Amino acid sequence: MAKIPHRLTLTEDQMPTQWYNMRADMKSLPDPMLNPATMKPIKKEDLYPIFCEELAAQEMDDRTAFFDIPGEVLDIYKMYRPSPLTRAYDLERYLDTPAHIYFKFEGNNTSGSHKLNSAVPQAYYAKKQGLKGLTTETGAGQWGTALAEACAFFHIPLTVFMVKGSYEQKPYRREIIRTFGADVVASPSDTTEVGRAILAANPGTSGSLGCAISEAIEKATKNAGYRYVLGSVLNQVVLHQSIIGLEAKIAMDMIDEYPDIVIGCAGGGSNLAGLIAPFMRDKLRGEKNPYFIAVEPASCPSMTRGRYAYDFCDTGKVTPLAKMYTLGSGFIPSPNHAGGLRYHGMSPILSKLYHDGYLDEARSYEQSKVFEAAVTFAKVETILPAPESSHAIRCAMDEAIKCRETGEAKTILFGLTGTGYFDMAAYQSYNDGTMTDYIPTDEDLAPGFASLPKVSGIQE
Amino acid sequence: MAKIPHRLTLTEDQMPTQWYNMRADMKSLPDPMLNPATMKPIKKEDLYPIFCEELAAQEMDDRTAFFDIPGEVLDIYKMYRPSPLTRAYDLERYLDTPAHIYFKFEGNNTSGSHKLNSAVPQAYYAKKQGLKGLTTETGAGQWGTALAEACAFFHIPLTVFMVKGSYEQKPYRREIIRTFGADVVASPSDTTEVGRAILAANPGTSGSLGCAISEAIEKATKNAGYRYVLGSVLNQVVLHQSIIGLEAKIAMDMIDEYPDIVIGCAGGGSNLAGLIAPFMRDKLRGEKNPYFIAVEPASCPSMTRGRYAYDFCDTGKVTPLAKMYTLGSGFIPSPNHAGGLRYHGMSPILSKLYHDGYLDEARSYEQSKVFEAAVTFAKVETILPAPESSHAIRCAMDEAIKCRETGEAKTILFGLTGTGYFDMAAYQSYNDGTMTDYIPTDEDLAPGFASLPKVSGIQE
Numbered sequence: 001m002a003k004i005p006h007r008l009t010l011t012e013d014q015m016p017t018q019w020y021n022m023r024a025d026m027k028s029l030p031d032p033m034l035n036p037a038t039m040k041p042i043k044k045e046d047l048y049p050i051f052c053e054e055l056a057a058q059e060m061d062d063r064t065a066f067f068d069i070p071g072e073v074l075d076i077y078k079m080y081r082p083s084p085l086t087r088a089y090d091l092e093r094y095l096d097t098p099a100h101i102y103f104k105f106e107g108n109n110t111s112g113s114h115k116l117n118s119a120v121p122q123a124y125y126a127k128k129q130g131l132k133g134l135t136t137e138t139g140a141g142q143w144g145t146a147l148a149e150a151c152a153f154f155h156i157p158l159t160v161f162m163v164k165g166s167y168e169q170k171p172y173r174r175e176i177i178r179t180f181g182a183d184v185v186a187s188p189s190d191t192t193e194v195g196r197a198i199l200a201a202n203p204g205t206s207g208s209l210g211c212a213i214s215e216a217i218e219k220a221t222k223n224a225g226y227r228y229v230l231g232s233v234l235n236q237v238v239l240h241q242s243i244i245g246l247e248a249k250i251a252m253d254m255i256d257e258y259p260d261i262v263i264g265c266a267g268g269g270s271n272l273a274g275l276i277a278p279f280m281r282d283k284l285r286g287e288k289n290p291y292f293i294a295v296e297p298a299s300c301p302s303m304t305r306g307r308y309a310y311d312f313c314d315t316g317k318v319t320p321l322a323k324m325y326t327l328g329s330g331f332i333p334s335p336n337h338a339g340g341l342r343y344h345g346m347s348p349i350l351s352k353l354y355h356d357g358y359l360d361e362a363r364s365y366e367q368s369k370v371f372e373a374a375v376t377f378a379k380v381e382t383i384l385p386a387p388e389s390s391h392a393i394r395c396a397m398d399e400a401i402k403c404r405e406t407g408e409a410k411t412i413l414f415g416l417t418g419t420g421y422f423d424m425a426a427y428q429s430y431n432d433g434t435m436t437d438y439i440p441t442d443e444d445l446a447p448g449f450a451s452l453p454k455v456s457g458i459q460e
Numbered sequence: 461m462a463k464i465p466h467r468l469t470l471t472e473d474q475m476p477t478q479w480y481n482m483r484a485d486m487k488s489l490p491d492p493m494l495n496p497a498t499m500k501p502i503k504k505e506d507l508y509p510i511f512c513e514e515l516a517a518q519e520m521d522d523r524t525a526f527f528d529i530p531g532e533v534l535d536i537y538k539m540y541r542p543s544p545l546t547r548a549y550d551l552e553r554y555l556d557t558p559a560h561i562y563f564k565f566e567g568n569n570t571s572g573s574h575k576l577n578s579a580v581p582q583a584y585y586a587k588k589q590g591l592k593g594l595t596t597e598t599g600a601g602q603w604g605t606a607l608a609e610a611c612a613f614f615h616i617p618l619t620v621f622m623v624k625g626s627y628e629q630k631p632y633r634r635e636i637i638r639t640f641g642a643d644v645v646a647s648p649s650d651t652t653e654v655g656r657a658i659l660a661a662n663p664g665t666s667g668s669l670g671c672a673i674s675e676a677i678e679k680a681t682k683n684a685g686y687r688y689v690l691g692s693v694l695n696q697v698v699l700h701q702s703i704i705g706l707e708a709k710i711a712m713d714m715i716d717e718y719p720d721i722v723i724g725c726a727g728g729g730s731n732l733a734g735l736i737a738p739f740m741r742d743k744l745r746g747e748k749n750p751y752f753i754a755v756e757p758a759s760c761p762s763m764t765r766g767r768y769a770y771d772f773c774d775t776g777k778v779t780p781l782a783k784m785y786t787l788g789s790g791f792i793p794s795p796n797h798a799g800g801l802r803y804h805g806m807s808p809i810l811s812k813l814y815h816d817g818y819l820d821e822a823r824s825y826e827q828s829k830v831f832e833a834a835v836t837f838a839k840v841e842t843i844l845p846a847p848e849s850s851h852a853i854r855c856a857m858d859e860a861i862k863c864r865e866t867g868e869a870k871t872i873l874f875g876l877t878g879t880g881y882f883d884m885a886a887y888q889s890y891n892d893g894t895m896t897d898y899i900p901t902d903e904d905l906a907p908g909f910a911s912l913p914k915v916s917g918i919q920e
Contacts, residue, residue, distance in 0.1 A: 005471070005472040005538065006472065006535070006538035006539055007472070007538060007539070007540075009469045011465070012465040012466065012467070075466070075549075076842070078465065078466035078467060079466055079467070079546070079550075079841065079842050080467075080842060086539070089535075090539075090613075108568045109842065109843075110838070110842055110843055110844045110879070110881075112881075116842075149838075149842050152838075152839040153550075153839065153840070153842065171884070171888075172632075172881075172882075172884035172885070175884040175885075175887055175888045175891065176844060176881070176884055176887070178888075178891050179835060179838060179844065179884075179887050179891060180838065180839060181839065375639060378570070378609075378612075378639060378640065379612040379613065379640060379641065380613070381539065382536070382539050382540060382569065382570055382576075382609050382613065383569075383570050384570045384636060384639065419570070421570075421572075421632075421636070421881045421882070422632075422881070424631070424632035424635040424636055424639075425632070425635075427635055427636070427639050428631075428635045428638075431635065431638050431639060
């Protein structure tokens with residue numbers, strides 16, 4: 001076997017030049033999105049008021065396996081990619097495990113996460129269509145930062161609706177978005193109808209991703225030349241994030257490795273879907289059989305405890321309906337420290353793959369267990385991880401410990417989606433011993449499920 | 461000419477395995493350090509109470525040109541190195557300059573800067589000598605973070621004296637150091653004699669690097685088995701940081717480039733010295749003649765307005781005396797936003813090279829000009845730079861603009877030492893238009909110069 005370096009970074013010439021679309025190899029496709037006005041399957045054109053045209057086409061395309069990455073997008077990718085594939089030699093030693101642990105690290109860019117991979121093409125296609133501006137939402141702030149970076153590059157005005165809780169607790173995240181020239185509005189705000197309605201109903205609310213999405217869509221659809229963009233969940237985002245897995249697979253091929261287990265944290269699902277994409281291709285085509293694990297917070301358990309149902313993607317119920325694992329758009333997530341995983345639903349593609357057994361397992365962890373893994377990882381591997389990413393670390397460590405017990409030298413690949421530099425308040429709470437865990441009871445989940453829409457003949 | 465990629469990252473096999481010591485090629489050596497008790501040149505053994513033995517040897521060695529990097533140190537380097545050499549194509553386009561602009565980016569590690577390059581060997585040698593613990597100081601926090609990372613890896617207890625102003629204004633920097641397991645003490649503190657004396661004389665002081673150094677040295681020398689480590693200024697640190705320039709030179713050789721101008725920000729000087737090291741070797745040996753520029757803040761102008769004189773490295777006057785450009789150890793820097801450049805002195809090696817004309821130019825900028833460059837750079841190159849690094853960006857942009865005017869296609873290399881993720885309060889002040897500049901008057905500088913020690917027969 002070839003010598004395995006600590007970090008394997010592809011050259012520019014070795015970078016993928018196409019994104020991979022898992023739907024093209026799925027025997028059973030995700031159920032179609034429904035137009036909320038008609039409850040009929042949506043057409044590409046129905047999406048044009050919300051998304052720019054090329055992105056609407058990517059959203060709906062379940063046949064094309066590979067999409068060329070535009071040259072202008074590749075040029076920006078090359079400013080921070082390829083990202084390294086790292087062999088966690090020191091974590092293996094610390095755990096005394098025969099497992100080979102690899103992680104694909106997406107934190108080496110100013111957004112601090114993988115989010116830039118989709119922000120760049122979304123801003124690029126908007127520019128190409130001659131749009132006047134974009135709107136979006138952000139929770140933890142990585143997506144808002146990433147899109148602000150991309151919009152600054154392409155000179156596109158951007159308004160970011162930032163979940164009020166984050167806006168207040170993470171002033172530096174807010175400031176970095178401002179530094180790239182975007183407007184940042186705390187959500188819910190009085191700048192939209194839906195925001196005013198939510199404020200009237202819940203005056204003290206600290207907001208949610210679902211609510212911020214509603215506001216961003218309203219602003220986009222009411223301003224000529226504006227469109228809305230989203231950082232996860234959507235098929236187009238899953239497509240763009242396939243760059244993560246495609247790079248990882250090329251690098252693993254170079255060192256004659258193939259993952260037995262692939263692990264990713266899952267909020268809206270874009271990182272996990274992007275990481276597993278080429279390996280899922282092998283599985284869908286019957287060529288390989290890697291084991292896939294989605295990891296989510298116990299406080300927001302959309303896959304482990306949610307229902308596979310049609311639901312809105314936002315709190316204000318203005319989006320198309322998607323069939324997905326969901327806690328209901330009325331679910332109000334508790335304020336834990338992994339803001340990027342605090343979303344009621346899950347990528348429809350991943351949901352379908354999970355429902356059909358291709359995505360093998362969903363697992364949830366309480367946050368104190370997650371931070372314990374995060375601090376261990378930081379001390380051993382020198383990288384301070386994001387709370388979101390640390391869910392995958394926790395799971396990878398547990399799988400590697402199982403290997404120690406069974407003596408199996410499995411190859412484990414996990415996604416290290418980002419860094420925790422803007423999450424030090426969370427680390428402080430862990431370091432001080434004041435961090436608490438929260439697992440919703442069935443009663444806590446009931447109002448969310450009650451909010452699920454009724455769809456005649458499909459879902460009553 | 462070979463095709464020039466956006467980012468050129470060496471493979472592990474291409475990484476340097478030795479550090480380079482500029483002193484071995486200097487025809488005229490820096491003046492020796494003096495023992496403050498005797499005012500005689502110091503011997504290696506005199507340093508043993510402060511530094512571990514291998515580092516004391518490196519500090520005093522002006523003959524050995526290349527030092528092998530220990531394998532254990534190389535293994536940690538490989539967790540975050542080689543760092544990329546980036547061609548700033550988009551900045552060139554933005555500036556409409558024929559210049560080729562390159563930067564060596566050291567921010568892709570959790571310390572957020574180049575500081576980890578010296579923290580790792582310093583912790584390693586301490587471990588090898590069987591020391592019980594280390595002490596150090598930190599200003600902006602990068603060095604404290606870097607050393608905490610290295611000490612966590614080698615399981616060495618660490619106490620960090622953090623300049624009180626930073627301790628209070630940067631709670632998240634403090635927290636990241638704590639997360640890696642180090643104790644953090646606000647300096648001046650009541651835990652040392654020198655701290656109590658400084659507090660008695662200046663009750664409201666927000667501290668300074670010079671003061672924190674005094675406290676860290678006192679704690680190290682009064683606790684058996686403890687030693688002190690420093691993140692800049694020293695010859696040993698300059699040696700370790702040569703990895704920056706050595707990697708850059710290998711990468712530039714691969715694309716048939718050689719810098720006409722090399723630019724680095726300079727606080728204690730370690731980054732600049734490390735970046736220029738192999739290029740300075742060429743100049744010292746008469747083989748090439750690159751132009752070197754040190755950039756410092758106008759508010760702390762040790763090279764542009766300081767004196768070349770023997771001085772203490774700390775405020776408490778407990779260190780050996782070094783011949784260097786200095787504003788006097790009694791100089792109290794104004795609270796600007798580039799904490800890492802707020803030091804009264806300058807590396808004795810760089811000082812000598814500047815005095816003898818090998819380091820060609822020192823230049824100072826006011827901070828609002830620096831942040832203007834920082835924000836432009838972020839928008840164009842997607843990386844949010846540290847305020848310290850942005851001094852080099854400002855200078856590189858100005859040199860590239862000169863090239864536009866003269867039509868010369870010069871090759872410019874600058875050091876992008878780190879990221880600004882913990883400096884968002886500074887960016888906020890710039891974004892809000894509330895940032896002010898400060899240039900000390902001659903009267904402001906007078907007390908610092910008056911604090912310079914008298915050395916019989918050498919400096920009266």
